[in-house]
Every structure is written in C-alpha cells, then in structure tokens.
Amino acid sequence: EVQLVESGGGLVQPGRSLRLSCAGAGFTFGDYTMHWVRQVPGKGLEWVSSISWNSFTIAYADSVRGRFTISRDNAKNSLYLEMNSLRTEDTAFYYCGKVGTYFANYLDSWGQGTLVTVSS
Amino acid sequence: NFMLTQPHSVSGSPGETVAISCTRSSGNIDTRYVQWYQQRPGSAPTNVIYEDNQRPSGVPDRFAGSIDSSSNSASLIISGLKTEDEADYYCQSYDDNNLWVFGGGTKLTVL
Numbered sequence: 071e072v073q074l075v076e077s078g079g080g081l082v083q084p085g086r087s088l089r090l091s092c093a094g095a096g097f098t099f100g101d102y103t104m105h106w107v108r109q110v111p112g113k114g115l116e117w118v119s120s121i122s123w124n125s126f127t128i129a130y131a132d133s134v135r136g137r138f139t140i141s142r143d144n145a146k147n148s149l150y151l152e153m154n155s156l157r158t159e160d161t162a163f164y165y166c167g168k169v170g171t172y173f174a175n176y177l178d179s180w181g182q183g184t185l186v187t188v189s190s
Numbered sequence: 191n192f193m194l195t196q197p198h199s200v201s202g203s204p205g206e207t208v209a210i211s212c213t214r215s216s217g218n219i220d221t222r223y224v225q226w227y228q229q230r231p232g233s234a235p236t237n238v239i240y241e242d243n244q245r246p247s248g249v250p251d252r253f254a255g256s257i258d259s260s261s262n263s264a265s266l267i268i269s270g271l272k273t274e275d276e277a278d279y280y281c282q283s284y285d286d287n288n289l290w291v292f293g294g295g296t297k298l299t300v301l
Contacts, residue, residue: 105290115227115235115280117290129289132191165234170246175284176225178246180234 072096072179074166079184082156092149092166092181100144103169105177106151108162118164119151156188192216194281194293201299202271210296212281213263220257224264225282235280239266268298276300
C-alpha cells in the first residue's frame with residue numbers, strides 16, 4: 071500500500087522560512103515524479119511544484135517561483151519543499167502526491183497534508 | 191496560462207445522474223488530458239478519473255469522464271447518485287511545459 075506522510079508544517083512569521091518533508095513508502099519512490107499541491111482551508115486546490123524522478127525536470131507555479139525550492143532524496147524515499155520569504159497568502163494545507171505512472175500527469179496517491187500558517 | 195472553470199455547486203437526488211463541467215479558457219481541451227479528483231470533508235483528494243475517461247481500480251463505473259471539443263470542456267458524469275458521492279470535485283489539466291492547473295472545484299450535494 072502506497073503511503074505518503076508530510077511533516078514540517080506549523081506557525082511561521084511572514085518573511086521567514088520553513089521546510090516541508092514527505093516520506094514515501096509502499097512503492098519504488100525513485101521511479102516517480104512527485105508533486106506538491108496546496109489548499110487554503112475551505113478553498114480550492116492549487117498546484118505548487120513538481121520534480122521528476124531524477125530531479126532533472128522541475129516546475130513551479132508562478133505564485134511560488136523564486137521563493138520555493140523542491141528537491142528529493144531517492145535514497146531516503148523523501149520529497150522536500152523549502153519555502154522562503156513566506157507570505158500570509160501561503161497559509162494552506164500542503165499535500166505531496168505521486169503520479170500514476172512514469173509519464174503521467176495525474177496524482178494517484180496523496181498524503182494527508184500538513185498545515186502551514188503564516189502569521190505574525 | 192489557461193484556466194479551468196467549474197460550476198460552484200451541483201445537486202441531485204439519490205439515483206439520479208449529474209454532470210460537472212470543466213471549461214478550458216484557452217488552448218484546446220483535447221490536447222492535454224483532464225483528470226478529476228474527489229475530496230470529502232476533512233480528507234485528502236482522491237483520483238476518480240484520469241486521462242479524460244479512465245477509471246482507477248476501485249472507482250465504481252457510476253463515474254465517467256468525457257471531453258467535448260465543441261465547448262472546449264470536460265465533464266464528470268456520476269450516475270446512480272449515492273449519498274456517499276457528496277463531496278467536492280476538482281478537474282485538473284496541464285500545459286505544454288507541464289505546469290498544472292486545477293479547476294476551482296464543484297460542491298456536489300446529494301439531496
């Protein structure tokens with residue numbers, strides 16, 4: 071059974087940094103592109119970033135490009151999101167997700183999410 | 191980039207059929223696959239349709255996806271509505287640079 075577990079969320083002041091982690095289990099982590107998706111409580115889903123299996127291809131939403139950095143460590147079955155210069159509008163649940171197949175552009179598994187609150 | 195527009199809400203009675211639309215603002219809907227996700231309150235989303243009309247294992251065949259090039263839209267059709275289908279539904283697609291876009295979401299109420 072595929073398992074994705076996010077961690078690292080919490081309360082942080084505007085302008086500060088936070089690093090999220092996502093631990094994968096139950097599948098060959100290094101074979102799949104991984105994504106981060108966020109959701110403001112009570113609002114819709116917003117795609118944040120993606121990283122290919124070999125870290126060669128990385129993409130970001132315009133809203134986070136230049137502030138957030140996605141990375142992965144396949145040896146540790148882990149995905150990361152380094153968030154810098156945080157803004158109040160970055161407050162959201164952050165989900166990591168695994169694509170369905172090697173070239174797929176959909177998520178077949180999601181973590182339970184970790185809440186990031188940016189507030190002074 | 192493009193946008194995906196969904197109705198804010200739809201409703202139906204048990205046993206009925208409902209359709210949720212997802213209209214692409216620019217670019218042809220049929221050039222990139224559309225996916226659909228279901229999100230129940232307090233839970234993470236789950237995939238119910240991928241690649242326009244494919245159903246993951248475990249998703250009942252009451253769920254179907256379609257594409258209409260004439261209206262540049264995709265649809266999620268749920269037949270034989272059940273109370274357990276009450277949830278938020280999101281469409282998702284991507285552009286030539288693999289930047290993803292989600293629709294704003296549709297709240298399905300089963301009356």
